[in-house]
Amino acid sequence: MRKLTISSTIFVWLLSATAHGFLLGDPGNxxxxxxxxxAACHIDRFGGDGSEIxxxxxxxxxxxxxxxxxxxxCDRQIKSGLKDDQLDDLVIYLNENYYNFE
Ligand code: HEC
Structure with a gap:
């Protein structure tokens, strides 16, 4: 019972973290x-250094x-088989450098 309480607290915390746009991840990675x-495919189609898109x-x-x-x-389309934490890293990298969502 105690375990359940702890994990649902973490779950709620994660949900609210996402809702508040507090992203977890490593932008360098x-x-x-x-x-x-x-990058290669985006450069191919949209030119520049890959950030145009x-x-x-x-x-x-x-x-x-x-x-x-x-x-x-995009990950599913190209079947790159990235792990969840790599997807998180990508999101935080793109957000910090280009999108700047709160
Ligand atoms: C095979 C080509 C290709 C690859 C590889 C690819 N993409 Fe894309 N991506 C596209 C195309 C084409 C679009 C534009 C789709 C549109 O305009 O409807 C796009 C759009 C996007 C957008 C939205 C841009 C906007 O309009 O704001 C994001 C974000 C994105 N890609 C992320 C990624 C990420 C992250 C990866 C690597 C995991 C990736 N893409 C790999 C072809 C690719």
């Missing part, structure tokens, strides 16, 4: 994963939840 798995005027991502969903979507 996200940058490396991004260079390795993501995130900075274009009509970019599609408007919320941090949207960003998480898009990162997961």
């Amino acid at each position: 996200g940058k490396l994963v991004h260079q390795d798995k993501c 995130y900075l274009r005027k009509d970019r599609r991502i408007k919320t941090v939840e949207g960003l998480m969903a898009q990162v997961e979507f």
